[in-house]
Amino acid sequence: MTPTISCTDLEVTLPGASGAVNILAGVNLSVAKAEFVSILGTSGSGKTTLLRVLGGLLPATGGEVRCDGTPIQGPPDGVVTVFQDYAHSLLPWRTVRRNVALGIEARLGRAERDERVDEALTMVGLLERADEYPWRLSGGMQQRVQIARALATRPRVLLMDEPFGALDAMTKASLQDQLQQVQSLTETTIVFVTHDVEEAVYLSDRLVVLNGSPADIGLTLDIPLPRPRHQISTKERADYLELRHRVYEALGHTVGEPARG
Amino acid sequence: MTPTISCTDLEVTLPGASGAVNILAGVNLSVAKAEFVSILGTSGSGKTTLLRVLGGLLPATGGEVRCDGTPIQGPPDGVVTVFQDYAHSLLPWRTVRRNVALGIEARLGRAERDERVDEALTMVGLLERADEYPWRLSGGMQQRVQIARALATRPRVLLMDEPFGALDAMTKASLQDQLQQVQSLTETTIVFVTHDVEEAVYLSDRLVVLNGSPADIGLTLDIPLPRPRHQISTKERADYLELRHRVYEALGHTVGEPARG
Amino acid sequence: MKAKKERGGTPIRGLLPLVALLVIWELVGDPASPYFPPPSTWIDGIQPLIDADKLLPAIGQTSLTFVLGLAIATALGAIVGTLVGASRSVDRALSPSLEFLRALPAASLVPVAALVLGYTTQMKLVVVVLPATWPILLTCRTARRTLSPVLLDTPRTLGLSTWHRTTKILTPALTPAVLLGVRVAAPLALIITLLVEIVTRVNGLGAALGAAQAGFLSAQVYGLLTIAGILGFAVNWIVTRAETSVSRRMRGTV
């Protein structure tokens, strides 16, 4: 089966203070339909860059990027990116509701649009703030508005860049589970950048770690935990703990793994 | 002893889509010199708002805010805020080095300034990116530049709003320990907003949870763990695990506490 | 930090210094001065034009050229400015030619434009649009360049069509810049309109102004200048108001 999204020998060079800098080199990744892949890596390793290339927002300097087998030229249909820089990605002149409607208002009738927007806002817990302007919301709220906007489009592929980074543990857990549920219902393919190892292990089918400079994929780890997963029971499983341990190790983490007994 | 920073019966009202909204009501908090206090709370509960009031950036609608016993009018000397919104708080036309120098260049000579900047950049691991513009950095790097800028001023009081939110676990752990060390050396008073319960428990002398709408302080918890703390040994202590457990509970978290055995 | 309560536009009380200046002029001015007649004589100065039913049509013709010229310049400047701001190669290709055109003196273009279009309102428009476009174009170009890349990526990743990207993202995001450009361009457009009218005497306030100047009717000259000034002020005021209200909607601040 052709992968939903894939890159081969990907190379990306970006301008820097002292000439061009090679950010990614020889990155090979292919994500199958309905797969959930997490990307980890230290700050500045190139996760955002990789996601931008997969989303068709940044042309690769070398190598190939394909979506459903065809080379990518600009963002393919149904592939939606959730940006790390949520503050800049919301339109300040639109209310929350109209920000969420942005991706669907052109193709859907009024009734269906409203329904989808309400549904998405309910999911992220912001329905009662629908008529507020985004710059009157807290950071975490803005981040959730952006997630709602992506979900409202019912994307085939979701590329998410630290989407829950500004959320408290409870809100985060609730959104993790919502995301799982959406995925299982709609078979969305998800590529997910995060710094939270537990989150990555809990959500993913597979997990890759970017490292080096220029970065490539250092570790690929399958997460064969059964689905559906539960915040309590899954995280209590021995294989979950074992996987988590391996990721921490791969990240060079001597300490991060919270005590196990 | 007068607290370094304190608020009594603090009330804050902000404009909203349908009239003024009461964000904080009856918040009482006082932080002693060299104390490390963490603030937790769900997304949108008012942590940033509280920090802005303590930092003199937002006038309180009611109640009193004092720094060293005198009422606050604008940011007091030596009180530095690290913003959640790092992307907007760096000056895009200055290189990383000159951004970090912003707070000290007027009062320090060239040599000392350079030394402090280099020291701060080394601390956050960005010395070799010193001549880059901030908009060419990754999100986590920008966040670290802002931290370096604050540290370079050697503040008496540091108000930090999710300062490590965009960092991977390893970078975060390293910065946590640097921060601890700085604090123990300079007796800096720190108020620290975070979503990461482990981080809060690991770093703090005291921890408060904001909740309700309008929000006030729901839980105050002293963290009498011995200092200096260590990423491994401290987190293996039974009292650490116990404290962590209590915080999770206070946050209404039924699940978040990663399995303990 | 404090929310500023301003109803938008420029407060009228800001006219105080100007009013003071005029009052001083009136008090110390010599009513018989052939060069600087005091304000009270200005109305008498334009009375003959009112009596001859020439003033209103002249105002109408000048307003038409001025407003239409400004409108065309706005559309042109916004579109070309956005294109040039978006693409470095378009910028490099067009910049020298545009720089060249905008520096050309309107008066020497009039005969050329008249050869093609005759002594018509269209001819006036062409000569007015050329320099008036520039401020809008340049302001819009810079604004387009400084837009956050994430803001520009947003409509792309949501699969918005080019049309929707333009109407929903670019237009609202660039409107404040375009309006600022219009504020700069408006007096320029008025100046050039009057200049063309003075040079060709085709019609409008400029034609009357030219005639009054040639006849040394200084009170009439000041009267006509005041009318032209009011016209420009009115357009400025409307544009400023629009700019303020747009900025407020954009960011909630003035």
Next chain:
Amino acid sequence: MNRPVARRINVLGAAVFVLALGLWELLVRTSILDFAYLPPPTVVAQGLGELVSSGELGEALGHTLFAALSGWALAALAGVAAGSVLGLVRPVWMYSMASLEALRALPIVAFVPVAVLLFGFSVQTEIMVAFYAALWPILLNTISGMRTEPRMLESGAVLRLSRAAVLWKIRLPGATAMIVVGLRLGLSVSLVLTLVAEMVGNPAGLGFLLVEKGQALQPGQMFAAVFVIGVTGIILNALVMGAARLAFRGQMASSGEVSS
């Protein structure tokens, strides 16, 4: 070392420009455009040669540049200073902006004869006109540029920057991109209106040369003067941009005016 210099030269832009000139020549040669008043580029080039060899061009250009640049430089100082004050001090803005808007709306061309009365046939008249014309774009762009991102101002407040330092280190640098736009606009209007002042007022410089050559039935020389004016516009603008890139590296880079 050679490559960047070569890259600075705008080959594409020059090509478009030359192409337009070629088209014009072609239209005249094929008699599609056939006017004594509008000569083809080759005749204009010939006129240019005549003006250069007679020395008229150099002198006129020098005069015009002196007047336009003096007026512009004064306007830059006054515009940025007044713009900062108006942008920052609310009461000043409130009690004077409308007057400025009204003054700004006054058609300066019509005042050239008045300026001639006040200052006589002198270069001061031209400088006044150039100053007046260039002031407004610089002023408005400065005022508008003073709307700084609030978080940056808060950063300044938090780091205890003095008011002067906030202006000097945050507000003005943040407004630089806008101010440079104002300076560029101001430069071209000051040039254009210096020419107008020379055409209808002080008989000197390129503006007068243009009129004089027109009256002398020398369209080749007249359009050569027009051509020189246009090229002067290009060069002045390139100089301003070059200077801005040198002086304000960071601002120009962050507003996309410096490639790579």
Next chain:
Amino acid sequence: GGQDAASDDGDPRTLRIAHNSNAAALPVQVAMAEGIFDKHDLKVEFTKVENIGTLPGTLGRSFDIALSVPTTVISAAQQGIPVTQVSGATLDVEDNPTGFVIGSKTSGVTDIKQLAGKTLGVLTETGTTHVATKAWLKQEGVDPASVNIVQVDGPAQADQLAAGRIDAVETVMPFATSVLADDNAVNLGDPYLKLAPELSAILWISRQDWASSNAEVIADFQAALDEAAEFIAGNDDKARQVLKEYTGLPDPAIKAAVLPTYTTEVRPQDMEIWLDAMREADGFDGDVDLNALVASQG
């Protein structure tokens, strides 16, 4: 301005003179070139100003003597600018006209009467030529208001008429030559001569106070111009060389130029004709003391 005031106190025998590229000013230029002014103990500082309409206001500040036309002098005087004529410049006579109204076969204007409803290009709407043309139109029974007026700069006139953008044009030398060079152009006549068989349409002016305190200088100025006019009559080649130098006209135009008839005579009767024409054709209703305009005569 300060520097003007300084010149005011200067030597009264140093004349600051302004005029345009008009052939009417040739005697001044010849007098300068041939040392005739020196002979009369006059020094001349010359400034070329193409738009002579603004000159009355600058007299006494920037200039002492300037070239002007009767309509300008009358309007300026009526508005309280104290100007006066110090010398004649040229005289229009039947066999040497300087004003032209030119129609075109293509536009169908071959007679002044056909101008009704047509577009006429003029040099200046308020200038002498146009006042004279309006008077002429009235004489011919055509309402001047029925003629559509646009201002067309001299150099562009030939093209505009040939291209049909205007139907007729009102002009002076040297532009008339190039307008008439077109095969379709038709000369309709000299509008000045419709006012009087002999008329002065261009002259030298100064401020009244300057004129009354410098009568001797003015007499010397006139004498110098008369001598220059004689020189011109006798030295055509040299005179045309001077003409070429200060007008910058191309050689063919210099060769083809018909030099006007020069005079230094101050003609009060002509001023009266112009005032009447302005009253009649232009609706001019000012009160002008004609004596003051020519008071320096003496």
